Amino acid sequence: DDGGPDPEKHCGHGRGGMGEEVKRKEDKRFITGRGNYVDDIKKPGMLHCEIVRSPHAHARVEDIDKSRALDLDGVVAVLTAEDLAAHELATMPTLMDDTQDVLVNDKVKFQSQEVAAVIATDRYVAKDGAEKVEVDYEVLDPVVTAEEALEADAPLIRDELEDQEDNHIFDWDVGDKEATDEVFEEADVTVEEQMEYQRLHPAPIETCGCVADWDPGKDKITVHLTSQAPHAHRTLFSQVSGIPEHKVRIVSPDVGGGFGNKVPIYPGYVVAAAASVVLEQPVKWMEERSENIQTTGFARDYDMTGELAATEDGIIKGVRTDVLANHGAYNAVAQPSKFPAGFFNIFTGSYDIEAAYGSLTAAFTNTAPGGVAYRCSFRVTEAVYLIERMVKVLAQELDMDPAEIRRKNFIPADAFPYESATGWNYDSGDYEKALDKALEMADYDHYREEQRRRIEEDADKLIGIGISSFTEVVGAGPGKSCDIAGIEMFDSADIRVNPTGNAVLRVGVQTQGQGHETTFAQIVAEELGMDVENISVEHGDTDTDPYGLGTYGSRSTPVAGAATAVAARKVREKAKSIAANELEAAEEDIEWDRESGEFHVAGAPDRSITITEIAAGAYMNHPTSEEPGLEAVNYYDPPEMTYPFGSYIVIVEVDRETGEVDFEKFVAVDDCGNRINPMVIEGQIHGGLAQGIGTAMMEHVTYDENGNCTGGDFMNYLLPTANEIPNFETGYTVTPSPHHPIGAKGVGESPTVGSPPAIVNAVVDAMAHAGTTHVEMPMTPDRVWEALDEAGLAH
Ligand code: CDP
Known part of the structure; x- marks a missing residue:
């Protein structure tokens, strides 16, 4: 290997590699109004889901009367926790091993929590229906701050949990207490300050939503989802629903900002998917702004x-x-x-x-x-x-x-x-x-x-x-110290070079506006000597992309970017043997020149061949020692x-x-x-x-x-x-x-x-x-x- 790109010589070699200010490929569709977000998806026979939410922060649900909503023209179904329980979907796991009600089972625990769902032929009818669902509440005393919650006489919020006697979740500590205390005792000066990092919301411009589409002919569900982590969501969907994972397809199309808000699974997703399976029709659920800020991940x-x-x-x-x-x-x-x-x-x-x-x-x-x-x-x-x-x-x-x-x-x-x-x-x-x-x-x-x-x-x-x-x-990652539901945090890249010399890169991460379609193509351009225009980047479809853990915590470049570089270098290795065949030289004599992006015979720079010519060779004249084709996959577990x-x-x-x-x-x-x-x-x-x-x-x-x-x-x-x-x-x-x-x-x-x-x-x-x-x-x-x-x- 030539040691990778040189930070001092960042010039992209004119092909749009590392360090070049390549204009974002995705912007053409965004600025011409051709983006395709979840709410743009319309399917024949598609139904709409609206959630009935609690006006109270802490209340027991005494009774839910669906009748007036069901009487409304166009309302197809009204779902409550009882209905979901019949399909073992009344609760769902959170990302921290807690169990959250999909629709309130017994007690509301925060304002705007999901109490019932109305499925209707049209979004406005669904909304009217939601207003007609009558819920009787017994209002309980709420606890709003962590300080109040830990007071001895605070009302118990999670009374459904066995062994939960107060509102305390966990204590955690790190570092050496004794050594630190000692340093403080001996210090010339100490200072102390109290500060609050207030509750914020990521507030992506696109709120959360999905279109769930159960295909009874294939026993397969396709969910278009506002997802920062399509594969992890596929695994979780399969675990929650019991549908085998190969029968779940998550597609995350264009995503209008995520910022961490589109990492968790939300009740609306589960309800829409359950409704689609039961009703055998596509079901769309899309949050309003206030639902997004008031109920999804702060x-x-x-x-x-x-x-x-x-x-x-x-x-x-x-x-x-x-x-x-x-x-x-x-x-x-x-x-x-x-x-x-x-x-x-x-x-x-x-x-x-x-x-x-x-x-x-x-x-x-x-x-x-x-x-x-x-x-x-x-x-x-x-x-x-x-x-x-x-x-x-x-x-x-x-x-x-x-x-x-x-x-x-x-x-x-x-x-x-x-x-x-x-x-x-x-x-x-x-x-x-x-x-x-x-x-x-x-x-x-x-x-x-x-x-x-x-x-x-x-x-x-x-x-x-x-x-x-x-x-x-x-x-x-690394996988040894980071996982989602037990799945180690690696990431992936799959590069396929076509016979005509262009390539498709598929990655396990999912952009939400960060420009991956451009920058990941630049990594391939840098490592294979291709022109960046000849590389397209695909992501967000679990049926076609390699398994990955998604985009958040600025992990795309450190992990999937690394996977892309390694996969490209694997392609480069194979390209060498094809180059040797084409140039009638020994493979060990083939060198790759980062500057020109060409492969040449050592000591004879004019006996050279481009990646385009090599791609043709891989399909039309492959060496007998190699399989035909030119592609590679890498699953990258970062060392640190x-x-x-x-x-x-x-x-x-x-x-x-x-x-x-x-x-x-x-x-x-x-x-x-x-x-x-x-x-x-x-x-x-x-x-x-x-x-x-x-x-x-x-x-x-x-x-x-x-x-x-x-x-x-x-x-x-x-x-x-x-x-x-x-x-x-x-x-x-x-x-x-x-x-x-x-x-x-x-x-x-x-x-x-x-x-x-x-x-x-x-x-x-x-x-x-x-x-x-x-x-x-x-x-x-x-x-x-x-x-x-x-x-x-x-x-
Ligand atoms: O995971 P996420 O995409 O949100 O964060 P990131 O890895 O920090 O990347 C954000 C964008 O900046 C991506 O398009 C990266 O490829 C690009 N980037 C870059 O051009 N050079 C870097 N050293 C880091 C990121």
Whole structure:
């Protein structure tokens, strides 16, 4: 092998390989309105499903009267838990081994929970029918926060579970408690801060839904599903329904954003599939916006205490954290690791910290279940927020520059591979380089000066500068430590080169807008010397694609991207023997030249052959020592995860009169190892930063004390629009992953993970001179104004 692409020579060789800004192949159909989403699918005789939802957060269902709904013209069936029980579908497993009612069996446990389903010939009739289903409830006292849920006299939410005497789910801890306590006792300085990572929702523009189509002639069900993980969903569908897996086909067509929301299985999917089997007609279920926000996988909801112990000159010796997690009514967290809190273990961040200890308690509440990895790798967002906020708190306590304190504590570039105090193996990094670049791009010294000037002049608008030098962990597996329902987290690629020299790549991951049809083709172009235009990428159909675990947690490039490179190299190996046959040379004398993409005889560069000619040879003149054809499959179990990182610097202006925050400058320097498509990466960074701004400034799924979701639609759950988004200045460094075949790390979630602490640090920084150490997210103008007022800075 030639050692893979060279990061210094990223040019794609003009064929659209690694490093070229190839325009996204998928955009032609998207911008011409030819995308094909689940709700675009219409089948002859298709019925529609609407869900009857509980208005109460905690209530016993006394009676359900279907008669008025069934009287409505066009209503075909009304289903309740009793009907599903006859088909052993009353409950379904969550991704965390809990059992969730598909339709409420006895007791409602969160507002908008699924109580009954109406199947009708038309969506509007189904909706009218749902309004006519009469449900009698005995309303019970709800418990909304994790803190209340753990009080001794709190109402028991999960009374159907044997041995469940309170609302406690689990306790978990990591690190060396004794060693950490000791470091804290001996430390010159300790700091502590309480912070909440509020409940968020991924809120993809396309909500969740499916079209289930049972074929009684083949005893086979085809489900078009808004799925980030079609194969894992096929296995789970088969397990829940009892339909053999080879008789289940999941098709995930174009997906309008997933962000972790389309990883779990939801009751609507099960109801639509059951209805299709029983009625022998296709059944569509598609959520409305409020159903999506109020009932499907939320994210975060961690109440965290952070502590740091340090020397006088700012060397961090220890980190301690304690977390209270609200998991909602069922334990339905979507994370595949053996750790109950996922990858929260990485809370030591980018710093070389001697001792670390973290503990976490999770509780049931009368709120929707969830805990999905919203554009993040399984709780890494919470961990990054904690450590990056705490470093700022410490810098303030020591009156040190927050850039300087980071520099003093970074894991040094020559210390990789590095094992953290919580036992995580970082593959590579150069944190100081990324920070230096960001400081330069941000004109840091100038803004520090400007900040001082405004304070001295008692100006109306204060300047705040926030830094986040985050490290991420993406690319789950390896299979030995990560699985979904026992299936190890590998991923796959299948390349078939056609006789005319073009190729089809099928992968086990499923894009939701990340541009895989382009970037995965670029990997093949790079590794086979083909033109990127001659490679098409297919995914999302379990009948044709190789088994894979899906796309979330930025795992596509680290895992399926690696599988693609390995499969392409297998094709290249076989291509050598065909080249030898065509060039009448010995196979060991055939060399492949990455630059030209051609195969030639060693020492005779003009005796060369292209991959197109080889493809023809594979089918029309194959060597007798080989099978005909040119294809390869790879199932890739990564040896480790990859650790992308970056430094973000945010400069804000805080209005002392209104509490409004304006972004003056937003610099993001990312390192995702070798870069496949810089333009796609930039798009990923822009989108992720927008979501980070939403997180820091406006998004929050709120509940009132009765468990009514008061932040469950786009009037109340505020998403950032172009108006709130500043111009981003992006930069990069390249520190390849040593174990990835093309040296790449994931990137999609870095900006969402890395930016909220930079933004909060900036707002806090504007008031730091008056003693403010924290402002809770979302930093709405009223919250910021209150913080200004408390610090005596409000005008
Ligand atoms: O799993 P997901 O696709 O969400 O995340 P990812 O692996 O970080 O990839 C997001 C997009 O960025 C994909 O189209 C990748 O191929 C591309 N990317 C890239 O061009 N270079 C990298 N080093 C990492 C990702």
